[in-house]
Amino acid sequence: MTATYVVSALAEPVEILVDRWGVPHIYARSPDDVFVAQGFNAARDRLFQIDLWRRRGLGLLSEVFGAEYVEQDRAARLFLYRGDMAAEWPAYGPGTERVTRAFVAGINAFVALCRDRREHLPPEFTDHLPAYWAPEDVARIRSHGLFANLGDEVARALTLRDHGPDVEDLRRVREPAGPLRVPEGLDLSVIPDDVLRVYRLATGASRAGLDGSNNWVIGPSRTASGRPLLANDPHRAVTLPSLRYIAHLFAPGIDVIGAGEPALPGISIGHNGRIAFGLTIFPIDQEDLYVYETNDRHEYRYQGRWEPMERVRETVPVRDGDPVPVELWFTRHGPVIHEGDGTAFAVRAAWLEPGMAPYLGSMDYMRASDPEEFVAAMRRWGAPGENQVYAAPDGTIGWRPAGRVPRRSGWDGTLPVPGDGRYEWDGFADVDELPSVRDPEQGWWATANQRNVPDGHPVLVTRDWYAPFRYERIREVLAARTGWTVEDCLRLQTDYVSLPARLIQPLLDGLRDDDPKVTAALETLRGWDATLSAGSGAAALFEVWYRRHLRPALLEAALSRLVPADRRADALARVLPAEDEAADPRVDLDLLLSPGDRLGPPGTRERLILATLADAVADVERLLGTDQAGWAWGRLHRAEPAHLIEDRGVGSQPRGGSGDTVGATPYTPDFRQSGGATFRLVVDVGAWDASVAMNSPGQSGVPDSPHHHDLFGSWAADEAFPLLYSREAVERNLGDRIILRPSPEDR
Template sequence: MVMTRMTTRKSVFAAAAAAAAVVAAAAVVVPTRAQGPARPDLAAQARAAIAQHSGTIIVRGLSEPVEVLRDTWGVPHIYAKSTEDLFFAQGFVVAQDRMWQLEMWRRNGEGRLAEVLGPQYVTRDKFARLLAFRGNWDDEFKKYHPEGKNIFKAFAEGINAAIQKAIDEKKVPIEFQTLGFQPQPVWTAQTVLTRMPGWTLSRNASSEVTRALEIKALGIAKAQDLKPTLPAKKLAVPPGLDLNDISPAILDVTRGANDLQWTLKSSQSASTALDQIKSDLGSNNWVVDATKSTTGRPILANDPHREVVNPALRYVVHLNAPGWNALGATEPGLPGISIGHNDRIAWGFTILGMDQQDLYVEETDAQNPDRYRSNGRWEDMAVERQLIAVQGSATPQEFAAKFTRHGPVLYEDTVRHRAFALRSVGAEPGGAGYLGSLNIMQANNWQEFKAGMPKAWFIPSHSLVYADVGGHIGYLGVAQTPVRKNWDGLLPVPGAEGKYEWDGFVPYDQLPQSLDTPKHFYNSSNNDVVPKIVPGYTLPLGYEYNAPYRYDRVAEVLSQNRKFSIEDMES
């Protein structure tokens, strides 16, 4: 690597200082303290820490100069001469804008929150470490893109360069100044591939426990009546499962795993992980072809319903280098874009709801809880001894991460001699959420778009709508979807006898797809959309879809005998 320059220019970006001050106020919940000396001018501190957005920056790590243009909304348009420089620059720029968010994203994924936020985050750190990828890293890198390792490495090095520059210049964002710790330039290619974001939107294990507790309390008929599945499926307790083994404590380790509002005080709530499950998040997407468009070309719209927070979950960026020209939104800690378009195709997604997790009830040895029964004999769990640093404590907490053949152990019942292990698509190579898009960012048409999907569009499951400059529109329902030959995945299953094992995954060419529908539009809203788009489709993909009212309303409007403008799509 050599020292070279990154030229940055800005357009209208006068709101940056005010925005930075808002970020500082909204990013962390600080407990009320007794009134003391006058508080510093936070707005002035925030302004002083704003990164350089114009002029020339000399940075180690680029092979050739890179140009970054920021538009009226502050969106960076990055122009590089190589793939590595492009993603290095993306990492650098996003760290300039979202350094605090990136630091907490990394700590959340690596299980290092307690180190800076205190003991109330120890349990969450344990969960993150249980989810961490433990497979072959070469296989993992290649899943997302043929140049995956170089892309992730460059992105991480760009983040580190921006962090180091801020430290050297004593211009770290105000959140760090307020809390009294520094960001760490320790990102690697592996850092990017955390499994925590995928857990957030793939929680079938949670609903399995909830459903088992409801059947235990109400009986199977009443539970079915009060909470039917979508599509309808008659509930049945898997043979061998004792509902008395199921308790709310099974998912205690997952408590707060979806909460990105960091706090410095212990929660006063006595709620369980089950109480915190939210089912009201939803998204909409749709695409119309030229016959329904005032532009004479397809129009695609995507409306991911995510919480309005500051800093935002999404980060909009334009990436341009030889072989790359794409603009859209990603999560700040992920290279590339997840939703958007290049100069030939566009795509958008909503969560579909395929079942990608199973909870296994393992029988443990009363004489040795680190052994479990597997196919008629006792097997040793894999045990990793780890240390968790805790803010305010000189002594780290020891943590024993345990694993059966099915996956990480989330909970152990030492009285009933049971352990509860999670099998998840996230443990497979390619199981990091939202990074499958790297394989389609360079696609030129429907065939290339489809061909990129099986490589790593694994988790979470998505309903994708598609459009291209040739006038085609399409739909794909995609995810790595386990094949369950003798059970439905709606309840936990016994793990001892091997009766409930995944039989591979549904081949991608058997997942739902459609091109150029005679209806002239596609739409989805987290509902069971597949039978509406691919009539006669019979493969069971899941039973926990959202109600169809949003889908029905969008379909009602798009079915009108009229053409739609871009303004119509925005309204």
């Protein structure tokens, strides 16, 4: 099928070849036109999603959804970038402003088309129209990045406040380890439980299903082809449509393919025919909560004097109602998110600094012609912190972490601090101070958000690293052999071996129980290969046992020796991890493998294992029936992508894995997959057409598009499709042809 659109922002015609998997290959005669076309096409496939992204980020939800969103709109406005745009644009590299203007012009061209011809409107626009964009919107919105440290900081403070450091040690592992020191002058008792409510209103949608990511590069000596391989599977919420959008941009000086976010220009994960690149979160501590003494004149104590807060007055438009005036308050450190009786709390965030719009820095590195240019571009990357791996056709592979790391002299950002002037950032560490790798001796390199900064490194990145088990499994498999292929990498991306399960299994040896069902369960788990496959009954038993019974019992036993009985339930709620995120099993495993006297007298561990396993068997029988032959993990654990605002979906698919496996599939209490790699990529570096990708449930967010959920089943089956690069291959697999023409007046 061929469709033609008139796009007034274009200088010359553009051709978009949509392949049979829904990937648009955009061919233009100038860089300006290719980005106009990228914006137009992103709006064609994802208009409601990107319109909602803009409204949420700018604080304009109430304008179309009503007064119930006024509080969220006010919160969002607190976290907008409010600096000088003339200085902002150059921070991302040459040409970023021009590219963004072209991209936004393309979005606005499709918005104008929808406003003029309503048959093009996606069905979600039932009673409002999409808005026009300003180029500044792309850079001013900051709250869509992945920044999680503030939540850890406050959770740690509240746990210390109520239960002390021993209980905090059961909540979260800190790396590097060391005693917690409450900053001098900080009164933990003044921090309210809901201190982050406004912050979460502003940023919470971007954190739904917050999870890790995996990437690796394999050098020529370890591949079957003698060419490097690069694999990346970033993990985010399982939504309809997905966060990522795959596109191919071709124009003089640019030929890049891969995924980005549909509301942003360019490509952040992919390749450009000269270098391949992929990212995972490098969890830099880029946030701090400041606690102030205040008076009734909106002043706060700073360096021995009263300093006035800055007030910004704005008006929030409201659907079917009068506009609502709001006041935004700021200290020298950042937006004020909570005020109490004589106290106030503000957030300092590196991502509110100039040049820190999340992922916009990819505009610079996606054009790199070689590893040196790619690494140089990382010096300008701001947020979020990323592990960038890269590979080039000459065989070069490498790892370069990037992102601005605040310098904190005499304190480490692990807890909130007084805002009285004693705890200031001393600029940022230079990216060259971070470790990096080029052509590692072992012939491969991998990251999975684990701590990859060596002991004694002079730059403290964070103490809140992700658990290492996904990385350890990747390392185990990559190091085991050579002859790697694209297909092998895809299998590793969807590997469901649970290292926590493997570590727990030896504890079952020698255990006996009078209950025949428990005896059968022990035998099932002892003989299991620790793979959480969708069809495995042992996997269903283990996950229900470990997460719903064993983990709470272990933590409760440990707490019983630390916390009075009347406060134990609250303490347990504090230390239990959120299962629908990247739950960390390190505390549980430490209690199991090295209990000492922390669980109670000798034999307590074994009694806990047997008692909780009995409860788990009864639980699984309730969930799946008494016939163990019918048990299967995928009968419980399913993917059901949720629409952004509506109560509709695309069906349900069985899933393997958990939040602890390389093929990460964390889940909610009802076992529904909440996050994971809906986008996957494996690049055959140099044989570009042999690369593969996946983007579930489909490329388009338009319900009547053939690419709305055409990839959901193959994604759930851990498959991929060819990520075609050459025009010849694209033409052989053509779905639709779209012609964009400039208007006669513009020409």
